[in-house]
Amino acid sequence: MKKILFILSFTLIYNLGYSQSFYVDIKATGLTCAMCSFSTQKSLEKLDFIKSITPDLEATSFKVEFKKDKFIDFDLIQEKVEDAGFFVGSLDIIFYDKLIAENDKHSFIDNNLFHIFSDGDVDSNVFTLVDKNFIRKNDYEIISKKTNHSCYETGIHTDTCCSKHENMKSNKVFHIKTSL
Amino acid sequence: MKYLKVIFLFFIINSSQSQELYINTEPASLIPKGTKVVRLHHHTIFLNENNEPGSFTSARLTIPSISYGISKKVMISASLQFSNNPYELSSNFGFNGFKLYSKQRLISTDKKKYHTRLSSFIKYSNHGKWNQPNYKFISNNYDLDSQDSGVEVGLIITQLVNKLAISVTSGFGIISNKTADGSYDDKNFNSIHNSISAGYLLFPRKYKSYKQTNFNIYLEYLTSTIIGKEFPSRYENFMSTFAPGIQFIIMSRSRLDFGYKIRNNKSPNEFLVKLTYIIY
Numbered sequence: 001m002k003k004i005l006f007i008l009s010f011t012l013i014y015n016l017g018y019s020q021s022f023y024v025d026i027k028a029t030g031l032t033c034a035m036c037s038f039s040t041q042k043s044l045e046k047l048d049f050i051k052s053i054t055p056d057l058e059a060t061s062f063k064v065e066f067k068k069d070k071f072i073d074f075d076l077i078q079e080k081v082e083d084a085g086f087f088v089g090s091l092d093i094i095f096y097d098k099l100i101a102e103n104d105k106h107s108f109i110d111n112n113l114f115h116i117f118s119d120g121d122v123d124s125n126v127f128t129l130v131d132k133n134f135i136r137k138n139d140y141e142i143i144s145k146k147t148n149h150s151c152y153e154t155g156i157h158t159d160t161c162c163s164k165h166e167n168m169k170s171n172k173v174f175h176i177k178t179s180l
Numbered sequence: 181m182k183y184l185k186v187i188f189l190f191f192i193i194n195s196s197q198s199q200e201l202y203i204n205t206e207p208a209s210l211i212p213k214g215t216k217v218v219r220l221h222h223h224t225i226f227l228n229e230n231n232e233p234g235s236f237t238s239a240r241l242t243i244p245s246i247s248y249g250i251s252k253k254v255m256i257s258a259s260l261q262f263s264n265n266p267y268e269l270s271s272n273f274g275f276n277g278f279k280l281y282s283k284q285r286l287i288s289t290d291k292k293k294y295h296t297r298l299s300s301f302i303k304y305s306n307h308g309k310w311n312q313p314n315y316k317f318i319s320n321n322y323d324l325d326s327q328d329s330g331v332e333v334g335l336i337i338t339q340l341v342n343k344l345a346i347s348v349t350s351g352f353g354i355i356s357n358k359t360a361d362g363s364y365d366d367k368n369f370n371s372i373h374n375s376i377s378a379g380y381l382l383f384p385r386k387y388k389s390y391k392q393t394n395f396n397i398y399l400e401y402l403t404s405t406i407i408g409k410e411f412p413s414r415y416e417n418f419m420s421t422f423a424p425g426i427q428f429i430i431m432s433r434s435r436l437d438f439g440y441k442i443r444n445n446k447s448p449n450e451f452l453v454k455l456t457y458i459i460y
Contacts, residue, residue, distance in 0.1 A: 030290030030340075033199055033381070035458075038390050038432035039212045042460040057387030083213035083252050087290040 020066040020110045022095045023111070024074075024129075028081055029089035031060040036086065043084040047076055070112040071169035075127055075155075090128040093176055098125045101178055104147050106157075111169050113157055117143060127176035131155060139177040151175075199379035199396040200338055200345040203425040203439040203454060206376075207347050208297035208338035209257045211286050216459040217247040219259075222400065223326065223452045225317050227266050231448045232319065239266045239317040241276070241326060257281045261326075277307030279325065283336070290404045295340050301351070303332040318447055322355050322371060322404060330355040332373065347377045348426075369411040375402040379427075394429035398439070398452055420444045433458045 031037050034057055041053050041062065049070035054063040066072050078088045093114075101105075101118040108114075117130065132140050132155065144152060151157055156167070157173040200207040221243040245259030263276040275432035276459050280303070287298040305324040308315035316327045324332055334351025351373040377400040384392045406417040425439030435456035442449050 030288075030295040033429070034387055034390055034392065034394060034432040035201065035429055035435075037387075039215065039458070039460075042215075055390070057389070058208070085210055085212055085252060085285075085288075087288075089290070143300055 020068060020070075020072070021097070022093050022109070023063060023065045023090040024077070024078065024167065025061055025063055025094060026081065027059070027061045027089040027091075028086050029060070030086045036084075040084040040086055043080040044077065047073075047080060049073070064155055069111065071172075073170065073172065074131070074174055075133070075172070078133060088134060090133055093127045093129060094125070098123045101127075104149070106165070108165050108168075113165060113168060113173045115149065115151060115173050115175045117146070117175065119178065122178050124178045127178060130175050130177045143175075166175040199381050199394070199398075199427070200340070200347060200377075201396070201399050201429070201435065201438045202377040202379060202400060203427065203452075204346060204400050204421075204423045204441070205347065205349050205375050205377050206281075206283060206301065206336060207345075208285075208299040208336040209285060209295075210252065210299065211249040211458075212221065212246055212460075213249045213252045214460075215249050216269050217257075218457050218459065219243075219245045219247075220455045221245070222453060222454075223450055225326075225450045226264075226448045227317065228448070231446055232266075232317075235266045237264070237266045240264045240273075241317075242288040242309040247281075253285045255283050257283075258319055261307060263310060263317075273337060274310045277305070277329070279303065279305045279307075285373040286335075293384075295338075296338075297338045299336045301332075301334055301336060303351075305329050305331075320416065320445075321419065321443070321447055322353075322415065324353060324355070329354050330368075334373070343378055349373070349375045349377075364436075367410065367412060370407045372405045372407060373403070374405075375400060377401075386439075393431075394427075395425075396429070398425040398427060399423070400425070419447070 028040055031040065037055055037057050041055055044050060044053055044062065044064065049066050049072055050064055051067045054064045072089060081088050100123040101116045103118045104114060106113055106115050130143055153172045154173055155172055156169045157168065183412060200209060223241040225239040235297050241261055241263045243259050243261050245257055247255055247257035249255045260277045261278065262273060264273050276314045281301065283299050283301045287296065289296050303324055306329045307327050308329060318327065324327050326332055330353055332351045332353035336347060336349045338347040339344060343393050353371040353373055354368060355371055356368045377398065379396055379398045381394060381396050383395040394435060400423040402421045404419045406415060411417065422441055422442045425437060428436045430436065437454035439452045440449065
């Protein structure tokens with residue numbers, strides 16, 4: 001029964017017209033001016049799965065909402081920020097509704113496969129992307145020790161590592177954690 | 181020199197925000213991949229009979245340039261120069277040379293509103309096509325950005341701590357002055373070009389929108405030194421320029437810069453206006 005219980009609320013959200021059941025908050029680092037933020041935004045706008053970008057110039061962060069029925073490739077988001085000359089400090093994934101996270105398990109949300117880490121079974125709606133390229137090496141090593149799924153190392157979903165999922169638009173699996 | 185230190189200290193103490201889009205030097209940061217930056221500069225070098233015997237009027241230089249971000253690690257830029265010949269009495273204007281520039285990102289570490297950037301650069305200049313026989317606007321000066329020909333390679337480090345950005349550029353130059361008829365007016369000589377730049381954001385105090393106009397003030401100190409003993413006698417082996425400036429950033433994609441250059445050893449001063457636009 002400790003499965004993801006948000007499907008009901010997800011259906012509700014979907015019907016209310018939300019594009020995806022989550023948005024992200026990207027904290028970019030190294031930005032010092034409005035010109036830098038604008039360049040970063042322009043670079044992100046090239047991604048076809050992004051619906052809207054709302055910058056917070058003072059915090060140098062971007063709220064990014066996505067188009068529905070799209071696979072969200074967080075690696076591409078990082079690539080675009082870096083193309084503009086900056087870095088992703090952290091990327092938070094915020095679900096419109098709380099989801100009950102069972103530690104070290106996969107869940108298929110919209111068109112993305114997420115692998116969720118949590119300290120105990122917490123219900124939360126804010127998660128941090130903890131894939132290898134998004135966090136510090138030390139943090140990555142600490143989390144690595146707590147899972148024996150090879151997908152955390154590779155970022156790729158395989159039948160041997162994980163349970164089988166149908167209709168996947170990408171074999172990428174992203175790892176999220178309730179708190180770092 | 182003493183007041184320079186005082187002003188730099190002012191920058192450090194009052195650094196609530198800063199900018200690194202320097203007016204006279206390049207920051208270690210690159211332009212974003214795939215973007216084009218177009219610029220138009222206009223320089224007026226105040227020549228007169230005292231500071232440059234034989235000149236009839238100020239030198240007026242118009243420099244259009246375009247930069248392109250090839251990747252997040254390499255950018256290139258090319259500029260053309262059109263100028264008058266201040267040593268001719270009749271009014272005149274023509275093509276006077278070009279400059280090619282490339283910058284490569286070597287190290288980039290970022291934290292929130294903090295970064296250290298190290299880049300290398302290479303510059304090739306070919307100027308002095310037009311205003312013969314003097315061919316240089318300032319005869320006892322050597323400056324690859326405006327009037328001389330040659331190559332320069334160097335490093336730029338830009339450091340932002342507590343929102344203060346300071347940039348140091350150090351370059352090694354080979355000045356090879358060739359007049360338009362192909363003869364060499366000067367012997368080749370080598371030079372070192374060092375500069376320190378600082379920028380400070382005055383307005384707005386808080387960023388809320390891309391539409392807010394930013395107002396920045398800049399202070400730069402540029403030096404050139406000839407290496408070795410063999411160089412034309414009219415040069416001094418150390419030159420320095422003190423360059424204050426102001427900048428408006430409009431709609432987060434256009435820049436309007438105004439700068440003034442104060443040169444040592446009675447060399448002429450200079451006023452410049454720079455217009456920059458980013459094409460995404």
